[in-house]
Amino acid sequence: MITLLCTSWMLIMSNAQAVELLDxxxxxxxxxxxxxxxxxxxxxxxxxxxxxxxxxxxxxxxxxxxxxxxxxxxxxxxxxxxxxxxxxxxxxxxxxxxxxxxxxxxxxxxxxxxxxxxxxxxxxxxxxxxxxxxxxxxxxxxxxRRIYVSPQEIDGLVTLLKERGQKNEEYHLGHILIGLPSDATASEIESSQNRAEKVIELLNDGSDFKKVAIGSSAGAKALDGGDLGWMNVNEMPTLFAEAVTDQSKNSVIGPIRSGAGFHILKIIDIRGRETVEVSEVNARHILVKPSIIVSDEKAKNTLTQYLKDVKAGNEEFADLAKQHSEDPGSAAKGGELGWADPSMYVPEFKDALAELEPGEYSQPFKTAHGWHIVQLIDRRIQDATDSAYEDNAYRMLFNRKFNEEAEAWVREIRDQAYIEILGDNN
The missing domain is CATH 1.10.4030.10 (Porin chaperone SurA, peptide-binding domain)
Structure with missing residues (x-):
């Protein structure tokens, strides 16, 4: 009996040690x-x-x-x-x-x-x-909150986009960063530059870019093989935009020095950007949010009754939206959302609109925001306007600055943190 208990205890301890080792x-x-x-x-x-x-x-x-x-x-x-x-x-x-x-x-x-x-x-x-x-x-x-895009920047880019007719090239980029500490010494800078040049040699000799990125990059996309995806030159960090201009597909570029370290780029592919027409919808909806008092079933049934009243001519959709919709932004306007690209809506809302013809109503459906009924007022194909140029220019400039600032912010919170790598991780 004692032997059995001892054996059982040893097994328990062995399992506990395995769990402790893993955790x-x-x-x-x-x-x-x-x-x-x-x-x-x-x-x-x-x-x-x-x-x-x-x-x-x-x-x-x-x-x-x-x-x-x-x-x-x-x-x-x-x-x-x-x-x-x-x-x-x-x-x-x-x-x-x-x-x-x-x-x-x-x-x-x-x-x-x-x-x-x-x-x-x-x-x-x-x-x-x-x-x-x-x-x-x-x-x-x-x-x-760290990003400011000035009206002058937008105006300058709008002028450039109009001159080019928005036929800008997009680049599919691979990125490797050989990082530097924020207070790098001269020897650390030289060492990082030497590492970057060796990486470029490896790439020029045919080494797989993704494998090298996973193994040596300090960039945010390292574990994705350094894949930054498709970007227009106006969305890239300025250093990258200047470096890729007039370069060809498969070009390896670098090392490019910045405050973060030495960057190496590979142009995986290039494609032209053509002007496209934008399909927009104008719709209105009524939103009922489930709560402790209002169950999902009750919210759905309430909207079903509203729909029956509207179709029977007993109620106006706009009046019901003003009185009962829990979307404060649109309720005051009779539920009207205004002209918009349907892709800006959550998938269920976008899908409901896709099935409607102008003037038609959806059945009640649920999204993360609650239960809705929606009426498609109309569709239109919108040509690029000055407003669209400005929106596009702002987005490009914001994305460029966001990419730069996001990397800097991550470096800052890491530099300010207490980090201790234990055991075999060193």
């Missing part, structure tokens, strides 16, 4: 931590993705460095969000998951099954989505 603290980040199992999980996920896409990854040691850095930055952003009281609701998480499912041309249930089938936990998956939304929101909130 041990790998990095201390201010008052928070990054756990060993978080690092291992993300490494395993990246390896699975690489296996499916045929992408070669760097050594486990190099991959671990990149994964650890991403998790440190994520932890810092989550802490910052908590500090300013920023929270992502369950409805926002579900909306994001719905959009992920739509992009993959599947359902939420199928997506859940895919996560489980691949060995994951769906609740953990939802938490990852929540953290990503939180990081995006806190970055947008903190960086946007």
């Amino acid at each position: 041990k603290v790998a990095v201390v980040v201010n008052q928070g931590v990054v756990l060993e199992n978080e690092i291992q999980d993300l490494m395993a996920e990246l390896k699975q993705q690489a296996s499916r896409s045929g992408q070669e990854l760097p050594s486990d040691k190099a991959l671990r460095v990149q994964v650890t850095e991403r998790l440190i930055v994520n932890e810092l952003q989550q802490q910052f969000a908590q500090r300013i009281g920023l929270e992502v609701s369950d409805a926002q998480v579900q909306q994001a998951v719905q959009e992920i499912a739509l992009k993959q041309e599947t359902t939420i249930e199928n997506l859940r099954q895919q996560v489980i089938y691949s060995g994951g936990n769906y609740e953990s998956y939802l938490e990852k989505v929540r953290q990503e939304l939180t990081a995006n929101e806190v970055r947008r909130a903190m960086v946007s």
Whole structure:
């Protein structure tokens, strides 16, 4: 009996030690931590993705460095969000998951099954989505306030766009950053520059750009293989825009020095941007929000009755919207939303409008905001106007400055943080 108990106790202790080893603290980040199992999980996920896409990854040691850095930055952003009281609701998480499912041309249930089938936990998956939304929101909130786009900048870019007829080229860029500390010494600068030049040699000798980026880049997109996606020159950081001008596809450019370090760019592809006509809709809606008092069923039934009254001629849609709609921005205008690109609406709202002809009403439907009925007033094809030029110019300038400031903000919160990498992570 004693032997059996001893054996059982040894097994329990062995299992406990295994769990402790997996759940041990790998990095201390201010008052928070990054756990060993978080690092291992993300490494395993990246390896699975690489296996499916045929992408070669760097050594486990190099991959671990990149994964650890991403998790440190994520932890810092989550802490910052908590500090300013920023929270992502369950409805926002579900909306994001719905959009992920739509992009993959599947359902939420199928997506859940895919996560489980691949060995994951769906609740953990939802938490990852929540953290990503939180990081995006806190970055947008903190960086946007640092950006000012002057009327003079907009006017200058509008003039340029009109001269070019908006036939601007877009570049699909790869990016590698050999980083520098904010107070770098002369020897650190020289060392980083030498590393950047060696990276360029590797790339010119045919090394895979994504693999090199994952293994050596300190940029925000390192674990995505340094892929910055498609950008117009007016949306890029100024240094990048000047560097890619007149360059050809597959060109490797750099090293380009900035305060962050030495940048290396690869032009993966180039395409022309042609002027397109914008399809706009004018619609009006009534919104009823579920609450402790108003259930989903009651909200839906209320809107169903409103719809019957309108169709029977007993009520005017605009009057009902003014009296009952819980969208304060449109209620005062009889529910009218004005002319807009339908893509600006949440997917359910956009889909409801897509099925309507002018004058028709939708059946009640639900979005993250609540229950709606909507009437499509009219559609139009809108040519580019001065207002559209200005909006486009502002967006380009804002995106350019946002990309620059976001990188600087992340560096700042990391430089100001207490970070201790423990054990084998050093």
